[in-house]
Amino acid sequence: MSANQILSTQPNPTEGSKKMLIAMVGIGVICALLIVLSYEGTKERIEILKAEALEKAVFKVVPGISKTRIFELTAEGTFVLSDGKDRSKTLVYAGYDDSDAFKGIAIEASGQGYADILRILYGYDPEEQTVVGFYVLESKETPGLGDKIEKDEDFLSNFKALTVALTEDLSKIQNPVVPVKSGLKKNPWEVDGITGATISSRAIGNIIGESSAKMIPLIYSQKETFISAANPNSK
Template identity: 75%
Template sequence: MSQHKTIPSPTDASQGSKKMLTAMVGIGVFCALLIVLTYEGTKERIEKLKAEALEQAVFRVLPGISQTKIFELIEDGNFIPSDGKDRSKKLVYAGFDDGGSLVGIAIEASGQGYADVIRILYGYNPSNQTVVGMYVLESKETPGLGDKIEKDENFLSNFNALSVALTEDYKQIKNKVVPVKQGSKTNPWEVDGITGATISSRAIGNIIGESSSTMIPLIYNQLEKFKLD
């Protein structure tokens, strides 16, 4: 007895493809919607945690402070008080002691590292014109090597009293901060690098060198604006 096979018509195949495509599009839209909802639902929480981490970092890079106030650098080169909500602005963080006296200014800066952009916060003490602390806010450097910029005590000691002294007219840095090979530091404006994490450690020195050259003269010449009240 002969057997008859049913061959799907082109119309049936086309309809099947349309159903599959519709299903895939629907799944894609659902996943996209889920991602957006998750992002929107956690955005506020993430921003709050970032703000708290940044505040803690300010206290770390400015030893001896008990109070802080945020200031914004506007287009004309002047600093004004800010609520700090718009992180796209150029913000600095003034630190004060219990008596309300200015101790120093914490400055955000960033630059290219080995793997990606490195974001740091460093503290500036205008009374002795030195950097008095550095903290890595964001880094994707290689674990065990590049991430030594966050942990190596000898490297971090570079920023206990790193000179950013100004010229006599207070218009520019006298000696720009520069990175040097590990063990070859001879001047107070040099950043001693880390063997095995040369690119990452040099990046920190260069980031502070570029940032301080611009920010320190602006800050020093407007110290009277950094008031707690």
């Protein structure tokens, strides 16, 4: 048998590589398809659960309410009633008691934490001009450390009466909310940090500080919009 005959009986390495490549591409396509199908199949359910969690959180951050109405902030800077379905809009949640008295507003805000983006909800009482509640909607902070922002009672007490009073002309917050190191809080507009979770707790103070500086003057100037929307069916 000649050398040429021996070589012709051996497998073609190029042909083998092609088969392996086709197999890998096929597996990749199938995996991608399964991921897309799983996402599409659970997307609606996930959105429903998020909406339910958000609704429960609104009642936690605005004390004494029994019903809510959703408003969206328009490009013109005014608040109008909304169905809340368009999550790309800036939404706020007005809270009312059993007698339809307007009690306050729940405001969503977000910002960079230690591990990832923190998404929070805080309550605002226009009559007292204070933040009256706080809740973490989404967090990937380190368990046992960064997640203290959700559990530490001393830290949470910052948000029972955090001052966001406006200047006399109502154009801005008189003393913007700022975070301080643990144990150094001296003023009602400061957020006392957490030892061992400094970055996460400071992030919360900064998030509320930035959000409230923008949202509080707008909300306060349009109190009548929220008050009059308490029970539109009675008009």
